[in-house]
Amino acid sequence: xxxxxxxxxxxxxxxxxxxxxxxAEWAILLGPWLHVLLFAIVFAETGLVxxxxxxxxxxxxxxxxxxxxxxxxxxxxxxxGLLMAAAISGDAVNYGIGKYVGPKIFTQRTSTWLNKKHxxxxxxxxEKHGGKTIILAxxxxxIRTFAPFVAGIGKxxxxxxxxxxxxxxxxxxxxxxxxxxxxxxxPLVKQNFQFVxxxxxxxxxxxxxxxxxxxxxx
Numbered sequence: 001x002x003x004x005x006x007x008x009x010x011x012x013x014x015x016x017x018x019x020x021x022x023x024a025e026w027a028i029l030l031g032p033w034l035h036v037l038l039f040a041i042v043f044a045e046t047g048l049v050x051x052x053x054x055x056x057x058x059x060x061x062x063x064x065x066x067x068x069x070x071x072x073x074x075x076x077x078x079x080x081g082l083l084m085a086a087a088i089s090g091d092a093v094n095y096g097i098g099k100y101v102g103p104k105i106f107t108q109r110t111s112t113w114l115n116k117k118h119x120x121x122x123x124x125x126x127e128k129h130g131g132k133t134i135i136l137a138x139x140x141x142x143i144r145t146f147a148p149f150v151a152g153i154g155k156x157x158x159x160x161x162x163x164x165x166x167x168x169x170x171x172x173x174x175x176x177x178x179x180x181x182x183x184x185x186x187p188l189v190k191q192n193f194q195f196v197x198x199x200x201x202x203x204x205x206x207x208x209x210x211x212x213x214x215x216x217x218x
Contacts, residue, residue: 017194019055019062020184027072035079038063039086042173045145047090049097052145057204058197060176065184067177080177088169091134091148095161098152134164138172141204 015022027034038059045054060083067074137147151161183189189196 017197019058019197020065020190020193023062023066024069024072027066027074031073034074035082038079039082042083042086043090043093045090046087046148047093049094049145049149052142056141056144057139057176057200060173061180061184061196061200062193064177064180064182065190066180068181068185076177076181080173083177084169084173087138087173088166091165091169092162094145094148095152095156095158095165098149099155101153131160131164134161135168135171138168139204141201144172 023034026037030037041054041059042056044051045056063074063079063083064076066072067076067079134147134151137144148161148165184193
């Protein structure tokens, strides 16, 4: 069992570090079905609370870089629209799960963790700050998986959530794919692609580190 976990982790790490190469191989192997795989990854990362470790930012950047290669079979606008739909629908499903699950688990007022007062406070927070939270969370790994779920638990009004969900999904997918399209095949970037992937993750998680450090000081 341990060996299987180690091999799976090693494979995942290798894919992440050489995402551009693996995407090019998958494009040849899968053809048009690659779009189905990409849709599934983006949808799962944004729509399922149990899969926050799937690549998001780095995958979109690599897709943009691949789309700039004419022989790849990846059409920039079509693929970008498809993945925007995956991101938006994923958040919508995640919100629905949170809205359905929240009232069922936050029922007591004496529980330390599942206290109904926490649900009420979450609702107040998302009514006041939920819009910018949904948009900004798109650009932070792990947080973007939990933000729509918590918005559903907090009973954020769906029309308001949907508006910011669409705005965030378009900005996130479009921003990273266009970045990869215009910069992903520059010699300096292409020769150091694995370091670019690590850099994207570090920059994306920097707000979490800063917030944890600030909370620790308080």
